[in-house]
Structures are given as structure tokens and as C-alpha cells.
Amino acid sequence: MQQRTVLEILEEKGKINVCAPMVRYSKLPFRELVRQYNCDVVYTPMILADVFKSSEFARETDFSTNARDDPVVIQFAANNGADLADAAELASPYVSGIGKYWIMLLSVDINCGCPQKWAIQEKIGAHLMSQPETVRDMIRTVKARLNIPCSIKIRVHPDLKETYEFVKRAESVGVDYITVHGRTKTMKNTEPANYDAIRFVKESASVPIVANGSVFSTADANEIYAKTNVDGVMSARGLLRNPALFAGYDYTPWECIERYIHLAVGYGTNHFIFHHHLMFMFEDVMSNSERKTFNTLASIPAILDHLETNWGLDVSRLV
DSSP, rough: OOOOHHHHHHHHHHEOOOEEOOTSSSOHHHHHHHHHTTTTTTEEEEEEEHHHOOOOOHHHHHHOOOOOOSSSSEEOOOOOHHHHHHHHHHHGGGTTTSSSOOEEEEEEEEEEEOOHHHHHTTTTGOOOOOHHHHHHHHHHHHHHHOSSSSSEEEEEEEEEHHHHHHHOOOOHHTTTOOOESSSSSSSTSOOOOOOOHHHHHHHHHHSSSSEEEESSSSHHHHHHHHHHOOEEESSSSSHOOOHHHHTOOSSOOOOHHHHHHHHHHHHHHOHHHHHHHHHHHHHTTOOOHHHHHHHHHSHHHHHHHHHHHHOOOGGGGGG
16 A cells, blocks of 8 residues: 555645544544544544553544545643653554554654643643743654654644744644644633634744644534635534535535444444533534434433434434
8 A cells, every 4th residue: 555644645635624633533433433524644643642551441442444535633631752752653554554453643743732630730731831942852753763754733823923933833844734722821712713823823933734623524624624724624613513515515414423323333432432422513404303312322322212213313324
């Protein structure tokens, strides 16, 4: 199999559609689903590098994959280069048929944007936005030990001069591309993303820039491209609500929901994740009264029975 980097995909397509790393939700069935709807690059959930490197159980559960999981970016949260590179080396046997699976791990990505308090207390995620030297060391360490592209996902600073310096330090050690979330670490996700800040980073950077934040439709994606001239657009909550977003759908089509059910049941997804994905997908297509009923369903059989009765799901095809 010919392995392509993100840069080569960008060169081929001009611009890329990206599914963001989402804790719990960027699992294998969902990654396979969004690829069927015009997602070019798909991320794993954020994985804790120190846990991944020290726990075989974590490696088996956090990075489940197969030959169809292609291409994929694995995102790690770390606060030092050694943990990050150790974890990346353990993931690398899954690249291009070297090990059990034949997939394309396009990049190791460093999470510099998770704003949750626990992450900041652990000195990972958005904490790293005030630690540019640590991030530079992590990029340098990974690139010295592995022949895999290394990217970072960042937030902007209130003072964009800090963002400029952060990006330049990352570029100095060969970061391959950067995803920019257009909010600071203290902004709520209900606040609009700062497209001017993303454009500033794009105009300042010498590597490709992917924009993240407030992407809920193809119109939103087109607006970001027009206002920032970035090389790609990443969506998180928008794809949860509508995995067919990048294929031009205004809301989740029934065929997409049906495909997810087949994938999730086939892979053995647990009830919590299965239910929540469907709750997101049905948000714009169910009536309020039915949604209230659907959200109380306490088992996968109850969900399937409801969808068979009310939506025509062919349960026999799931066997």
C-alpha cells in the first residue's frame, strides 16, 4: 500500500475535511462511518501517552483499529518528550503493514488544547499553551525517534503575539502541520470561534494550517475557508450531530444512522457510546416528544426495538 502523508493528501485535494479527536466518541465505528461521508483525515480520541505506554490494556482499548481504519491520526496527551515518543513507538507497529494491521498512521498529534481542569492539573492539553519549550521538545523527540509526521493541535492566546511565538518554536523543530482551535482555553464552546486569529496564524505560518471551531455545516466550513484561507477544516460537535456534514447534508440522513447502527453493533460498541451517538444524530430529525422517550432507553435491545417499530430499521440485517 502506498502510504501518503497529510501533506500529500493536501497536495492531491487542495483542502481537507477532518474529523476531530473526541474523548469517547472518535472510536473505530464512528471513524469508519465519517470516512463514508467525505472525511479525508480522521483522528483517534485523545490518548494519555503515559498510560498508553505502560498499560497493555490501554493500548488494546484506546487504539482499536483494523485495515479499514485508513488513514488515521493518533492524538496523544503528554507533558514530556519521552512519554510521547515511547507511546508513539508502541503505536507505530500498526503502520503500513509492519504489524498486525495495514493502515496509514498519518501523524502523531500532540494535544495542546484540551481545556478541562483535570488536564490542566496534569500539565497536559491547554496547559501546554504556556509551555512552548516543552512542546518544542516533544516534537523534536518524536521526530528524532520515528519516521512519522508530527502535528500539534493548539488554541489561540488572548495575545496573538504569544501564538505567533508558539507556532514559530514548533516550526523550528519541524512540526508538519498545525490545527488551530479559534478559541482561547478560557472561552466557552458556545462562544464563536475567532476567525481573525486563525487567519493570523495562517498568514504567519510556513506549514499547513487546519481550522477548528464552530463547524456545523458545509456553509460554516466554506465561510472559514473564505475568511482564513486555511488548508483544511476540522469539525467535532458538528460531526457528532451530523456525520454526513462534509458530504453536504443539512442533517443526518437515515442511511447514515443505519450505517452507524450496523457498524456499532458489529464492533460491539457499549450502550453508553451507542446511545449517545444516536442521541446526537437524531437531535435535528426527531420530534421533542420522541427524543425525550428515546433518550431514556436503557439498553441496546430497547434502542433497536424502538427504531424497528418507529423508523423501519431492519433488525434482521444486524444478525
